[in-house]
Amino acid sequence: MLYNWFQYLVFANIWVLPFLGILPVLAFLHFRTQAAAKSTFIVSNARAFTSRTLRNSTLHLPFWLRLLALGCIITALARPQIRNVQSRTKGEGIDIILCMDVSGSMLSKDFLPNRLAVSRQMAAEFVKGRPVDQIGLVIFAGESFTQFPLSTDHESLLQQIQGIQSGMLEDGTVIGEGLAKSVERLSSSKAKSKIIILLTDGNEQPPETRIIDPITALEIAKAKGVKVYTIGMGALGGTSVQEKGVRKSEGSAFLDEALLKRIATQTGGLYFRATDEESLHAIYNQIDKMEKTDVEVVTKEKFQEEFTVFLLAALFFLALELILRYTLLRTFP
Template sequence: MLNYQFENIEFLWLLLIIPFLVVWQWFKNKQQSPELKFPGASLLAAQGANWLAKLRPLLYALRLIAIALVIVAMARPRTSEENSKTKSAEGIDIVMAIDVSTSMLSRDLRPNRLEATKKVASDFIQERPNDRIGMVVYAGESYTQTPLTSDHKIILNTMKDIKNGLIQDGTAIGMGLATAVNRLKESKAKSKVIILLTDGENNAGNIDPMTAAQLAEEFKIRAYTIGVGTKGTAPTPYAYDMRGNLMYRNLPVNIDEELLKNIADQTGGKYFRATDNDKLNEIYGEIDKLERTKLQELKFYSYDEKFENFALAALILFALELLLRFTVYRSFI
């Protein structure tokens, strides 16, 4: 009964009458119990009668237990199960704009910048089940890899397909940002966010990055910008060998950090620099904390009524007492 809840718990106070009934019956038996004698009866019959007489108080015990069970049933014992469900009270729409230029294959991050980005971005997506997320990829031009969706399995599957060489090479930061803005401008979400990642300088496309940033500001979209790449030099692809494999050599890492800071400042976001895998992971973790979806938790309770069990047990005990009283103990009472 420790796991039961009682809808009408005040009825349990009635259990206090049980001790009084026990005392009352004890006094009653003490005053009325005659001394039984069996003149002329056989020894076996006398022993049997004495044995039954000694067990006679069990009849009253059965009645008291039945009364107690009825009282418990009146208190309506039940078990409950709590279920909770969360729903988004303030949704966030996020578009991730990822640079897929050839320089993203540089090996200053493991195994390279692009694969490290895909791994961390996938973890980020899985940690945000209540948000809609879309994806834009860009190099010399840009396109929408996945529109905004709450089906994160689609996002994660398309993330695996992202690779270098799908579009013309280059780094069109302005076009990547503008395409992400275009995906978010019609959004009705309370918060709209772009996470733009690049490892270079704007050297392609026909849209100025700051013009795209002004558009983002107009549509109240925050842009978090990430420059990925170590400081100094890094093993960077520079040509293909006779077998078509990329050849690497240490080349300077040139990231237009001033531009990325200006884009973030223009839109109310923040700029980050990821020089290794751990730092990249920390950056996405910080963005995750900065852009948290407000949730409402709804709790549901399901109840399983148990009073029938107690009432049935009481009925069985009452029936057993009556059966014994009018059969085995009929001649003793």
């Protein structure tokens, strides 16, 4: 507690502090004067002068107390203060839904350690750079699920992002339902701009229980005025991927780029292809720059005067010196 107090202590009249340098000078002069003032006489045996008593052990204590009192007075004149800085970030944010594919193919290792781990990391970095935006998280595979609703509680959101695992949902790829669920989360938003960042590494592979196809979801997004940025994830070439427990070779048709481009173009967004970790990082940075948020940081500084602490300490040392000088350490002429 005392350490924290000193840690935030500042001095309004810091130019006074160099005067503390006179304290060692006064100590030097005191002991030099004491040595010069001592008288000498001859005795036959000095044994009696070697015994230590409480009185002769504390002979210089009043001087040290007076020196401490002077040091406290000089420190008080420097006006010690506790500086309290309060910062608050405010602004008009954008509502964003991160719509992330968590199907089995996201465990493919053309990104190290795998696609899902890299996409989690990049999404987390994106969230950290948007302090005033409401951001939510929707995941999809063979079904879609709202992992975290729109919120400015980014700490909790980051925990949810880091907790995403493949296998949380039935396997498959329902891009349409993931997009529709994301639009639904933005339906009650009153933000000036509503965007979805949809990341997937496959094409529509719906189960029989699918309710909404991608084109229907696209029309819903257009009707709600939601802008969609789409990201196709996967290395170029014949990279093998994991899909429903079976390794397949990624052909040009595995990633439905035509669909992703159509969704992005018709909603006013852009399509990006992420072929490695660096390109995915650049994509999130580009989206971050295009979707600007008005941010204002308000900083307030408060100062609490603390000189009374040092003045009281000085009075205490002076009072203790007087008590000792006229009682226990009293001297006679």
